[in-house]
Amino acid sequence: MILILSTAYDDDTNIVMEHLTNLRQKYIRINDLDLFNGYTKMYYEINTEPSLIVENDIFGKIDLSEVQCVWFRKFGFFENFKKYLEGESNLEMFEYLKTEYTAVLDLFFDFLKNKKWLNNYINVKKLTKANALVCCNKIGLLTPKTFITNHNEKFDITEKYITKSIKDGLLVSANDKMFFFMTKEVTPKIVIDYNSFFPSLFQTQIKKEYELRIFHLNGRNYPMAIFSQNDKQTEIDYRHYNYKKPNRVVPYSLPVEIDKKISQLMKLLG
Structure with missing residues (x-):
């Protein structure tokens, strides 16, 4: 059963x-x-x-x-x-x-x-984005510059950044409002305005041509490309779904080297 x-x-x-x-x-x-x-x-x-x-x-x-x-x-x-x-x-x-x-x-x-x-x-239960990125670096998968901080001293205001949850992105209700903790863009103004804040994860923003989501099962990868970049609602995070005009999704073939490294990553993460 x-x-x-x-x-x-x-x-x-x-x-x-x-x-x-x-x-x-x-x-x-x-x-x-x-x-x-x-x-x-x-x-x-x-x-x-x-x-x-x-x-x-x-x-x-x-x-x-x-x-x-x-x-x-x-x-x-x-x-x-x-x-x-x-x-x-x-x-x-x-x-x-x-x-x-x-x-x-x-x-x-x-x-x-x-x-x-x-x-x-x-x-x-123990996996965080930080754990996963450390493992990516160990096996040679390229990752954006990533740091977790509670102050703005390490930011280069000429760079573009995004922020996301360190653990799981959730939907939180507070004071009759809904807050989506997904990937968000961090503007220079936000960096300048806030000297200190709750410890948060930041990454250098990568301008995407398209987005990949890859399912891994029994040693094999099943990738799909998500064309989310041309919709303001989904360009930062496709999970801000546009239900009226959904992103186009198609099967995708990974380069052999990347495919092997992702399988290594899944094994390393258990």
Whole structure:
């Protein structure tokens, strides 16, 4: 049996599930949020041989010891749970609940640790953009100048920069507004106006001809080119999707040397 650990409203997971159905593979999907709103029941008994039972209206009751492999898609976004805590203004209580939330997810990871994993949760949890770039440099993949700082002394105002999250880019709700923590351009004015700020990651901006997204699976790379550069909405980050006029996307062939180095990178990152 295949276990898919995902999050609600993820359409990519749905597409994979359709494919697994066509292949007549037995699988179940657990969304992180469903564990906390009660949609998926769980019962974890701690004894000499711990047991973990899950149950919902779609797949019934399952003993997770029956699982052979796990796909760690997107699982454990505390942001999805926050709406159940609306009105909770005590920061200590909020942090306590976040710790408890994480501990419950860790029960799942620990119980399933000896299964076959697609995207190992340990490697995913500890990975940052800084880790990845250090590994790129080790194997000879070219990267833009990148630095993490909390002051403006290292900036050359004749250069163009972008900033992005050090860990994961998220969608954050605050004061009835939505903030997208994706790749953003940093203008000289911003650099001059702010002497100090929260530690942040910056890179020299690369003017793109097109953008590549590359999926890696079982030692092989599957690249696609995204023509996002001619749309103001997507020119810095294609994830600012233009739903009215989507970016054109086509298959792409990588140079052999780059293809090999990306496979090396994936192996190094686990």
